[in-house]
Amino acid sequence: MKIIYKISCLLVLLNLAACKKYTDITPKGSLLVESTKDFYDLVSLPNRAYPITNFQYLVDDMWIRESYVIGARKSLDVVHFTFDETENRVNLISSSTFYNQAYKYINRWNTIISLVDASKGENNLKELAKAEAKVYRAFDHFLLVNTYAKAFDPATAATDGGICIMDKYDLEAQPAKSSVKEVYDFIQKDIDEALPYLQDKPADPYHPSLAFGWAFKAKIHLFKREYAQAREAALKSLSYNDQIFDLVAYTKQGGPNVVPVPAANNPEVLSYMYMTGVTEMNFAYTCIISPELRNLFGSNDARFNLFFNTTSTSLLDAGSGTAYFSIGYTKFFYPTVGMKTTEVYLVLAEAYARENKLTEAIATLNKIREKRIISGTVTLTVPVTVKEAMNLIIEERRKELLFGFNRFFDLKRFNLEADYAKTVTRLFPIVNKTVPQQTYTLKPNSRLYIIPFAQDVLKKNPSLKLNTDEIIPF
Structure with a gap:
């Protein structure tokens, strides 16, 4: 049976209108999707982008130029x-x-899941x-629910408002x-049903591998506080790919300006997804990190020394103590939204710590640090308490999992636990002396x-209610 789709419906897949209905678009052509191979090829989607502009400044790791706020x-x-x-x-x-x-x-994935069985x-x-x-x-449902809803709380998740499942x-x-x-x-069911069929080495890097599938499963269990799982x-994920790119050795080689490491040459990468697109790091001057995160790196961390600029007067506020990622994507591919092996190590370290296996937790953490810290204290000693170990892991997550969603999601989930909840404070402005300096607080x-649903979504689906106490203005 031949299945013919309009390009606008299959490849662009139309814009979703609040989980309710899609609008029609006049097609520019048609695409014949006849074989199973055609459907399989549709899974491979380079340049998937997930803009973080709705929440990028709700974290203690990011900063903004003062002129973008003052006045x-x-x-x-x-x-x-x-x-x-x-507001x-x-x-x-x-x-x-x-x-x-x-x-x-999601509608692209649903197209494949619903229709591939009828193909040749x-x-x-x-x-x-x-x-x-x-x-x-x-994966897409996971990003949505962690943005537009409360973090998973075992005590209230059954009644906390979430998102539309498609x-x-x-x-x-x-x-x-x-x-x-x-x-x-729903997310766990999809993952568990998929894992028996995924491949160790897929057809291309835009198809999910077994290493990615198990890594994502580990992340879901971590967010649900199911630490043994x-x-x-x-x-299991690390049994397929446990490589860590050695930034210490890379520093000795001269770094990205001497030895470029494009995406295909970074063995840590488990999935290729982006904030804006594959070239996003060419515009990373918009990714300014806070004085707090810059200080957390210290002076002997290759992750900071290799990739960040602290001196540009045209891209930074001089004297602010901030920094920006200054290396383009062709010189070094740095994953932002997709998963990588070091995140799996961090999941493993946290799982060990939560189970009070502190020796194993810190040993796992040190595997990352040995490839990141140039001098000084490279390997950490085993602390006495779970809380101390967790604080070390949280700090390492901030330094390793830059940009994207990770810190935003982490703050939300840790804020549900008294031991790890954080009141974020921001002293601003730092440089400008014409306006009073204030301390801003995020409890x-x-x-x-919790990011509210946008107006276009709410207008097209009046039954969709906000997950916050904000007011719909119509």
């Missing part, structure tokens, strides 16, 4: 950077590229195509919003951590 209109960036809870943010979010992109990708081809390739699409569908190819679907628990159950899944239970 500027009250944009979402300004509201989030100054931790302003008085009704729905007024400032007419649409969300991240939200629409994620659901567009081998059954094993059909199962592989569905498995890979399910892993990616789970589980089938249906342009007329009108699903209701699911709870956080229901979304996580997280440990087992992390070890662990702030509603700002």
Whole structure:
């Protein structure tokens, strides 16, 4: 049976309208999708982008130039950077590229899952195509629920408002919003159904591998506080890929300006996804890190010394103590949104620590540090308490998992635990002396951590309710 799709419907897959309905677009051509191989090839989607602009300043690791705040209109960036809870943010979010992109990708995966069985081809390739699409569908739901809902709390997840689950190819679907628990159950089901069919070495790096599948499973268990399962899944992932790129040796070679390391040459990478696209690090001057994170790196960390600039007067506020990522993607590929092996080590270290296996936790952490710290204290000693070990792991996560979603998601999940909750403070401005300096505070239970659905979403699906106490202005 020949299955013909409009390019606009299959490749662009239309923009999602609040989990309710898609709009039609006049096609520029058609694409014949006939064989199972055609569907399998659709899983490979280079340049997947997940813009973080809706929440990038709600973390203690990121900073903004002072001229973008002082005297500027009250944009979402300004509201989030100054931790302003008085503003009704729905007024400032007419649409969300991240939200629409994620659901567009989900509909692509649903197209494959729903229709591949009717195509011409081998059954094993059909199962592989569905498995890979399910892993990616789970990944996109994970990003959405952790952005627009409360972090997973075992005590309240069943009643906490989540997001719409899109589980089938249906342009007329009108699903209701699911709870956080229901979304996580759906994610785990997709992953568990996919793992038996994934491959160790897929056809190309844009297909999910077994190492990625198990790494993602480990991450889900970690976020659900299922630490034994997280440990087992992390070890399974590392059995397929346990490589850590040696930045200490790389420093001795001269670094990215002498020895370029493009994406294909970085063995840590488990998945290729981006904040804006494959070339995003060419524009990384927009990724300014805070004085707090810069100080956390210290002076002997190759992750900072190799990649960050602290002196540019055209891209930084001189004297602010900030820094920006200054190495283009062709010189060194640095994963931002996709997973990498060092994140799996960090998941494993945390799982060990939560189980009070502190020796194993710190030994795992030291495997990363041995490839990151140039001099001084390279290997950490085993602390006495779980809390001390966890603090070391949290610090290492901040330094290793830069940009993207990781710190935002981490703050949300750790803020649910008294031992690790953090009140973020921001002294601003640092350089400008014409306006009073203030201390801005982001409390662990702030509603700002839950991003409200955008106006276009809410207008097209009136039954969709916010997960915050903000007001819909229509």
